[in-house]
Amino acid sequence: MSCEKNGCKCNGNSEFKFVQLDPVIEKYKNVPGSLIKILQAAQDINGFLSKDIINYIANGTGIKPAKIYGVATFYAQFRTKPIGKYLIMLCKGTACHVNGADMIEEAICEELNIAEGETTADGLFTLNCVACLGCCSLSPVMMINGEAFGKLTKESVKKILYELRNQERAEGVK
Amino acid sequence: MRVIVGQGSCGLAAGAAKVHQELEKQIKENGLNIHVEITGCIGNCYLEPIVDVIDDQGVKKTYVCVKPEMVKEIVEQHLQGNSAVEKYLISKEDSAILRKQKRVALRNCGIIDPTSIEEYIALDGYKATEKAVTNMTPEQVVDVIKASGLRGRGGAGFPTWFKWDAARKSPGPDKYMVCNADEGDPGAFMDRSVLEGDPHSVIEGMVIGGYAMGAVEGIIYVRAEYPLAIKRLETAIEQAREKGFLGKNVFGSKFSFDIRIKAGAGAFVCGEETALIASLEGERGMPRLKPPFPAQKGYFQKPTNINNVETFANVAWIIHNGAAAYAAMGTEKAKGTKVFALTGKINKGGLVEIPMGLPLREVIYDIGGGIRNGKAFKAVQMGGPSGGCIPASLIDTTVDYEALTKTGAIMGSGGMVVMDETTCMVDMARFFLSFTRKESCGKCTYCRVGTKRMLEILERITQGEGKDGDIELLEELAAKVKDGAMCGLGQTAPNPVQTTIRYFRNEYEDHIYKKKCTAKSCKSLLTFSIDKDKCTGCTSCARKCPVKAISGEVKKTHEIDPHVCIRCGKCLETCKFKAILVD
Structure with a gap:
């Protein structure tokens, strides 16, 4: 499968794209138990774990691709699909659930016209529901690219997304 | 004059960073020479962002719910003019909450700057480590912990000394x-706040424990979702190494010990110790059978001991203040204190540390300030997806391992989610099952398939398609999943279902036989109608209705067709006259 289909922009020259990962593989390939660390670094570089990058790691470490894929799909942190510019992590922990996280999810899905786990057509937003962000006293909470937004209401969440989208449009015009 | 801004994750989420920036800006504009310091979470999360101002006489004033626009006034009037801005200060009632607590694990949280080892040392930090490695034998350390009665704070409550002793007696040079x-x-x-607010207390606990069991290395397995905790731990470990508290010959003794951090990748099952070890080894985090216990064969088959963050945070305090001081707190079987994250429909949510043996009523009403919006208390959920719901009738249950287990719930790691009359208990059971179903690693059939079947039944019930016999089937499956699962996740996954059936069976029956959700939470079971006396015929609900279920002429009473209505609640949100009735 060509790289582009996986969302990679390396024009098929995946070797070139992943050289940034070489020092990490070099450092950890002989340290037992380092696969998760390598995968975390790979995801930081590439945004997600494509088939190509998994094969690249397999070549570098000697670990079988099937095993790497097994580890990658076991943990919630790893993604095998590309994500949008803004990753929305909506907390679905107990406190958020009790305080209406489902309603917030509805509002986000309505505003962005996507379902949980999907990315908007313009590649701007991805919605992921997560177990708990640990900001329970501010529930319901979501985190967008690391920044937390608390005490959400249907209105406030729509406003936040609307403003981000406007900001993107304004930058696009420039 | 000192200015300190609370900057745990919750403080930051509430906007503490913006307040910090504004403080620095205003201080500069006023030509003052004050450095704005940071601290961890004090626990009053509902009051964040919190700013402490300590004057030259050492008098502390606490500003709460600080917004950037309030900063100018505080700087000009208090920092410049030396008189506090009374209207923004913490209320007497709120500051009393802290006094009702007994802080051991959280002793430094919200007080010291977590990025400064000097501040930690100034409050007797690392004295316990020095005492242990230079003046005590490993056996003596184990004995002190035994006498203190410290039990694991991760949930199961296993005696800490016993695990250390077993790992110490296990043969082999490399232990972890x-x-x-x-x-x-x-x-x-709770753990996030300790790691962010007082990382050195955890490091100290690990060094002392490592000395007691004879470990060569310590590993901290942190959730990847806690980036700030990882950052603060990295800083703290680096500082401890520089001081010689970690690394070769700790405090000049023969004991060498270093710590590294391993970021987890998001899997609930990794809280189980054998799964955590598998994850440390870079594998899928799947549990294995015990025995052999990690104390015999753990990380890469070497003797390994695993304790929870809060357990470690208690250790240095016990060594420094003595086992008797710790054992003086709590009940006969549960000594010391426990930290709880008090959340849900509570007025004053946050972190609280209380002596064991306190009744739940005092925690919820005296410390937590009761239920939000004057609603009625219905239940409190303890122990997360492995725990259970304790109903209002048992609110005088005391907080200790045995009393809580008797109710069907567990002490757990410290989650305490309060629910009111608008929380549907069947929906809560469904919520927890959807979590455990997703997090089941899939190794044991009963856990993998059983949780899925249970979830399907609960989903059916909450959607109004419950059948006669569903409750009994749930009960049967719950017992079998418990018996058929190998690890703690599966063995406890049915707890939320069992406790809600035990205490709220009537709610299950209402859902199944009367197709009613008394908490008005399960949408499929609600009927929307229009109050003829209140409707003005403004047509706004009819225009908003996505399925055109509402009809009526302008300025005349409207009507909802129940067969078309999808119960989305749009009309309820739209109506300005409160004319939409939900039943």
């Missing part, structure tokens, strides 16, 4: 001390 900071219970954030 692991800190379980994979706090996965939704609705719990």
